[in-house]
Amino acid sequence: LPRAVLRLAARRGDLQGRITVEASTGADLTGLFDEIRARGPLAATKVGHTTTRHEVVKAVLGNDAFITARPRFGAGVLGKLAAWSATNVMHPVQPPSLLAVEPPSHTRYRKLVTRVFTARAVEQLRVRTQQITDELLDDLDPTNPVDLIEAYCGLLPVTVISEILGVPPEERATVLALGGAAAPSLDLGLSWRVFRDVEAGLTTFDAWLTRHLDALRANPGDNLFSRLITAREDGVGLTERELKATAGLVLAAGFETTVNLLGNGIALLTRHPEQLALLRSKPELWANAVDEVLRFDPPVLLTGRMCAQDTTVAGIPVRRGQIVTTVLAGANRDPSVFSDPGTFDVTRPNARDHVSFGAGRHYCLGAQLARMEGEIGLRTIFDRFPGLRLAAGARRRPTRILRGFERLPAQLS
Numbered sequence: 001l002p003r004a005v006l007r008l009a010a011r012r013g014d015l016q017g018r019i020t021v022e023a024s025t026g027a028d029l030t031g032l033f034d035e036i037r038a039r040g041p042l043a044a045t046k047v048g049h050t051t052t053r054h055e056v057v058k059a060v061l062g063n064d065a066f067i068t069a070r071p072r073f074g075a076g077v078l079g080k081l082a083a084w085s086a087t088n089v090m091h092p093v094q095p096p097s098l099l100a101v102e103p104p105s106h107t108r109y110r111k112l113v114t115r116v117f118t119a120r121a122v123e124q125l126r127v128r129t130q131q132i133t134d135e136l137l138d139d140l141d142p143t144n145p146v147d148l149i150e151a152y153c154g155l156l157p158v159t160v161i162s163e164i165l166g167v168p169p170e171e172r173a174t175v176l177a178l179g180g181a182a183a184p185s186l187d188l189g190l191s192w193r194v195f196r197d198v199e200a201g202l203t204t205f206d207a208w209l210t211r212h213l214d215a216l217r218a219n220p221g222d223n224l225f226s227r228l229i230t231a232r233e234d235g236v237g238l239t240e241r242e243l244k245a246t247a248g249l250v251l252a253a254g255f256e257t258t259v260n261l262l263g264n265g266i267a268l269l270t271r272h273p274e275q276l277a278l279l280r281s282k283p284e285l286w287a288n289a290v291d292e293v294l295r296f297d298p299p300v301l302l303t304g305r306m307c308a309q310d311t312t313v314a315g316i317p318v319r320r321g322q323i324v325t326t327v328l329a330g331a332n333r334d335p336s337v338f339s340d341p342g343t344f345d346v347t348r349p350n351a352r353d354h355v356s357f358g359a360g361r362h363y364c365l366g367a368q369l370a371r372m373e374g375e376i377g378l379r380t381i382f383d384r385f386p387g388l389r390l391a392a393g394a395r396r397r398p399t400r401i402l403r404g405f406e407r408l409p410a411q412l413s
């Protein structure tokens with residue numbers, strides 16, 4: 001939905017509008033989550049329903065009557081351009097992106113991708129991820145303040161994903177620039193200026209991907225993307241557009257989500273020194289700490305589903321065409337699942353029950369990779385710079401779906 005529509009809806013008290021507009025201010029949304037939860041399993045919005053109840057979020061995302069909602073393009077110039085772009089250029093959230101297709105296409109497509117993105121393949125990236133992390137930290141000057149988003153959190157995921165996509169080192173800077181320009185397409189309600197830049201970024205990225213795919217086909221390397229190009233299910237592989245959409249989605253996810261896991265984690269741990277002290281005395285808690293960061297301050301605020309056939313959710317009828325907004329961050333604060341949900345506690349026994357990676361058939365493909373990067377990225381920076389503290393000037397991003405920091409200035413020692 002365009003920004004003006006969201007703002008107007010928020011002013012009229014519409015919950016969907018309020019969530020997205022208040023999110024873009026970086027405000028604490030806990031009160032709003034509680035308000036929505038108190039209205040029942042589903043609360044009415046202008047376009048359907050919303051929920052911050054944990055079991056209802058899982059029920060909607062796991063219900064076959066729902067499909068991933070695609071933004072409907074308006075009739076204006078922006079709408080026409082977006083519709084043209086979505087059919088002609090690789091787009092991370094438009095078909096044939098994995099996120100935007102449903103069975104039977106999704107089943108075949110996801111099977112092929114998961115065959116390559118195995119737990120073992122991710123584990124094999126662990127050593128390389130540690131190396132990349134160490135190199136990035138070697139480059140930081142501990143005597144001067146540094147913006148950790150720019151110099152660390154933003155670079156680590158993208159470098160790991162460049163390895164996955166088989167991008168040669170000399171082309172990394174290009175991919176970084178192209179991916180960065182295209183990545184805001186994951187968010188809602190773009191301004192005209194951002195939209196124009198995103199479209200230009202997607203078009204150039206699409207052309208680069210065509211060349212990159214040709215190069216990998218001619219000269220496959222030891223990377224996951226080369227394996228994906230040759231993967232077959234019943235003799236059928238991914239099409240050129242599916243391969244491009246996968247690369248785009250994987251790259252955008254690296255830019256827009258894992259960066260937030262790292263930034264939100266650094267901010268939380270510096271603000272809770274007692275939790276950091278606990279991690280120092282018991283490093284085996286790091287994996288759980290990453291899940292607690294994901295629960296407490298998730299990189300993706302919400303997702304949505306369109307109802308494709310009349311159904312009921314928690315006994316409430318949902319009609320075909322209605323949108324249900326599942327607020328992942330709200331479900332993570334549901335007191336019926338997480339005791340004392342407003343407390344950041346790295347020892348929380350069920351931290352892993354968060355829904356920050358979604359649920360159901362579109363459950364995040366990169367969850368294991370993100371957890372691994374989060375663990376290495378957070379543990380290593382705090383081990384290396386025990387005196388790390390935030391400096392003045394931290395600023396949250398004005399995004400509506402993605403939650404993280406735009407700037408996170410810090411003094412390393």
Ligand code: HEM
Binds near residue numbers: 365
């Ligand atoms: C899907 C979150 C990192 C690839 C999703 C979804 C969420 C999510 C919430 C489901 C969206 C929906 O149901 O509408 C996150 C978070 C991350 C992260 C919080 C980091 C902390 C990654 C990474 C990759 C990745 C590193 C790259 C491998 C994907 C893909 C899908 C997806 C391909 C679509 C899966 C499908 O539709 O079947 N992610 N993600 N994500 N994610 Fe992630």
